[in-house]
Structures are given as C-alpha cells and as structure tokens.
Amino acid sequence: MTFAVLPADAGRVRVIVVGAGPMGRAWLRTVLDEEGVELAGIADLAVAVADDAAVEVGVPGIATGPDAVxxxxxxxxxxxxxxxVPAAHHVVTLAALRAGIPVLGEKPxxxxxxxxxxxxxxxxxxxQLxxxxxxRRYNDHLFAARAAAQRLGRAGxxxxxxxxxPHFGGFRDEMASPLLLDMAIHQFDMARFVLDADPVSVLCDEYNPSWSWYAGDAAATAAFEFxxxxxxxxxxxxxxxxxxTSWNGAxxxxxxxxxxxxxGDNAPTVDAVGDGSAPSAEATAPGDGIAGSLREFVVALRTGExxxxxxxxxxxxxxxxxxxxLSARExxxxxxxxxxxxxLSAALAAERDAEVRDVMAGWGSAREALQSGG
Structure with missing residues (x-):
C-alpha cells in the first residue's frame, strides 16, 4: 500500500509535537536537532504545560494549543x-489521519x-503514513546482530x-502490566527484527515481587514460538x-x-563455525533511538520508501x-x-467510522491484512 508523499520542492518538514510531558520533551529536543525538520508548534491539553516545555527546550513563544490538528x-x-500517553494514541492519530496529516507515533x-x-x-x-x-530498533549494534544472525543460518x-x-512515578506505576506493556514491547519488537520472522504463540508467567513499587506485575518470563x-x-x-542490564537487555x-x-551497549560478538564465518556487509541504522525513527519517517514522507x-x-x-x-492471566x-x-472483532464492534469499518470488514484475516499492508 502506498501513502502520500511531500512535494518534491518541499523544504524542511514542519511538525507539531503532541504531548509535552517527559517523552514529549525528548521528542522536542530531537526535532530541534534534526536538520530536515522544523518544529512548528507544541500541542497539549494543558496549554500551560506546552508553554513551559517550549521555554525548557529553548523555543519560548512558539505556537501552542490544546488541539494538534x-x-x-x-x-x-x-x-x-x-x-x-498510550490511551490517547487512537484519538490523536485518527484525528490527524482524517485531517490528511501523517503521524509518527510513540510506541505502542x-x-x-x-x-x-x-x-x-x-x-x-x-x-496517509x-x-x-x-x-530501540535504531541501533547500529542491533543491526550488526541481525546481520550476524542472517549468516549463521537457521535460528534455534x-x-x-x-x-x-527505575522509579518513574506517573502512569507506569499504576499500569496493570508495566513491564510487558511499556517496556517488553521493545524487546519483543527487537526479536522480530533480529529473527526476521513473526511470532506464532507464547507461554508467559507474569508476577510482582513482594518489594515491588509498581501496582501491577513488574516481572515476567515469556517463551514465544516463531x-x-x-x-x-x-x-x-x-x-x-x-x-x-542495559536498557536494551542482554x-x-x-x-x-x-x-x-x-x-545491549557494545558491539555484538560472534562465535561462528563453518558457513557462519563468511563475511557480510552489515547495514547501519539511519540514526540512534528516536532520532533514527524521526529520520526514517522524514525519508519516507519525501520518497515513499x-x-x-x-x-x-x-x-x-x-x-x-x-x-x-493473556497467557499469564489464563x-x-x-x-x-x-x-x-x-x-479485529472488537475493532469492528467499536468502530464508528463507516469507511474504516468497511476496510476492516473486508479483511480475510487480520494477519493476512497486516502482511499485505491492509
């Protein structure tokens, strides 16, 4: 499926950052550091928080408001x-897409x-894109590990x-499954990247140590078949x-x-035998962390890549x-x-946009739709 690209003569991509909390401020700094991007404004339901963020990152007086679109x-x-925060992603992204505006969203x-x-x-x-x-996919060492995996043959x-x-405070401390939902998604996604394959099933045990400062389960072991x-x-x-360990894990x-x-922090080491010792050209990430994802987003908007x-x-x-x-619960x-x-059944039941619902209703299966791009 293709998506709309910017005109060939477009200059720097002007973006609005939505959400002026700690993660939003990290994004603000990243946007300001990226040559191909220009910060146009900051949106937050609490406009005073957006104004404070503007001062903190060095752009006092930049346009702010409660509504991103x-x-x-x-x-x-x-x-x-x-x-x-994740609970707002659907409403923010849907409004932007419906307004003809592409979105780069924080996970999930x-x-x-x-x-x-x-x-x-x-x-x-x-x-729209x-x-x-x-x-955490945007890491040269992870790219090197993936390249090594590809030349080592079948994965076991x-x-x-x-x-x-970490003592975060805020919404993470109150989440039902803070480790799995807010953090492990990174490692799960990295595993898909390294293995270049998709998951089939999982058996998981989730629990909360007695000394935990989280309301929900903060520890887990999950075994996936791919x-x-x-x-x-x-x-x-x-x-x-x-x-x-590293934030990337070991x-x-x-x-x-x-x-x-x-x-998780340094270059991977490879102990190879036989065909696995053959050299390979190792690709590098387009940038590090959120800077890498921002850069790839901009390239996609310019080229359709x-x-x-x-x-x-x-x-x-x-x-x-x-x-x-679900595995841990049941x-x-x-x-x-x-x-x-x-x-998919839940999405169809909840959908209020007739065009969006018609697209989902036409999917033979959710997995096939995702693999084909919808």
Missing amino acids: ALARRTGAQAIVDAT AAATVAEALSLAAAARVTG FMVSQS ILSVDFFKA EGGARFVFTGSWCSPGAE WRLSAEHGTVLWD EPMGRVHENILSLAMVEAAM GRRVTLDEILESS
Whole structure:
C-alpha cells in the first residue's frame, strides 16, 4: 500500500509535537536537532504545560494549543509526532489521519491491538503514513546482530535478560502490566527484527515481587514460538536493583552455524563455525533511538520508501504483548492469531467510522491484512 508523499520542492518538514510531558520533551529536543525538520508548534491539553516545555527546550513563544490538528492547520505543519500517553494514541492519530496529516507515533501504536487495527485501516482509507517509533530498533549494534544472525543460518533460540529498577512515578506505576506493556514491547519488537520472522504463540508467567513499587506485575518470563520453529525467550524485571542490564537487555542467539552475544551497549560478538564465518556487509541504522525513527519517517514522507515501523508491520509487536498478558492471566499457551482475530472483532464492534469499518470488514484475516499492508 502506498501513502502520500511531500512535494518534491518541499523544504524542511514542519511538525507539531503532541504531548509535552517527559517523552514529549525528548521528542522536542530531537526535532530541534534534526536538520530536515522544523518544529512548528507544541500541542497539549494543558496549554500551560506546552508553554513551559517550549521555554525548557529553548523555543519560548512558539505556537501552542490544546488541539494538534487545529494547531497544525494554523501553523502550516505537515506532520504530527504523537508523544502522548498510550490511551490517547487512537484519538490523536485518527484525528490527524482524517485531517490528511501523517503521524509518527510513540510506541505502542495504540492502547490495544483492536485500536491499532482501527488505525491501520484509517491509514488505508486516508492514504496517509502512520509510523510507530520502536526506537530501540535504531541501533547500529542491533543491526550488526541481525546481520550476524542472517549468516549463521537457521535460528534455534534467541533469549534476552532484562533487569532494571527505575522509579518513574506517573502512569507506569499504576499500569496493570508495566513491564510487558511499556517496556517488553521493545524487546519483543527487537526479536522480530533480529529473527526476521513473526511470532506464532507464547507461554508467559507474569508476577510482582513482594518489594515491588509498581501496582501491577513488574516481572515476567515469556517463551514465544516463531515462524520457522525458532524460540524467543524474554526474562525480565523492572524492580531488580543491582547488576542491572542495559536498557536494551542482554542477548544471546544460538543458531545453526554459531552464536551471537550482545550486552545491549557494545558491539555484538560472534562465535561462528563453518558457513557462519563468511563475511557480510552489515547495514547501519539511519540514526540512534528516536532520532533514527524521526529520520526514517522524514525519508519516507519525501520518497515513499517503506519505513520499518509502518503501523501494519508494527502491530504484531503489540500483539505479542497482549498474547503474553493473556497467557499469564489464563495459564495457557496463546496463539497470536487468537489475539489478532479477537481484536479485529472488537475493532469492528467499536468502530464508528463507516469507511474504516468497511476496510476492516473486508479483511480475510487480520494477519493476512497486516502482511499485505491492509
């Protein structure tokens, strides 16, 4: 599926950043540092917070307002960066797409897979790009690990250990499944990238250590089966002080012709035998973290080139989270297709936009629709 691109003579891409909290301010700094992008304004329901953010990042007096679409129209912005909390992603993104404005959104694509499917259909209806920023994909070392995986042949087991102890405060402390929903989606998405495959099923155990400062379960172990037979095992905790891992996690891939180790911070090491020792040209990320996803978004808007995080490609990463959560609640193996199809039914039941609903109603299956771009 193609999407609208900017005119060939367009200058810097003017963007509105929506959400002026800590993540929004990180995005503001990134936008201001990116040569091909111009900050046109800051939207937040609390306009005073947007004004304060403008002062903090060095652009006092820039246009602010409570409504992203209205602000984009007032300032002539060409795109929106959605850095709001997950519960707001659906309403913010849908309004922008319906207004003919492409969106780069913070992960997850939406609060639920059902809402994300609705947004994928809305992107199809409007012909606008909706890209999700899975920022931890944008890492040269991860690209090197993927290249090594490709030359080591068939994958057996990919595992990651993730142990941190952050005290965030705010919405994360109150989430039902803070580790899985807010953090593990990164590692789940990275696993899809390294293995270049999609998940089939998961068995997950989720729990909350007695000393945890989170209201919801902050620790989990999830074992996924992937297409082709590979397994991916995530083990992690968000209340694990001492000897903490990288924010990327500590990785090991066991494959047909050797092993890849990556500590999440430094270049991966490869112990290869036989055909796995053959050299390969290793691609690099277009940039680091959210700067990389912003840069890829801009390139896509200028050229029509398919970005990694386009919503249709990204939804399975969120579906992995919901499948893991359901598995933990019900104590059974859950298939990804179960999540996708139940989410599609829920999306159809909730959809109020007739055109969006018609697109979803025409999907033979959710997985086939995502694989084909809707």
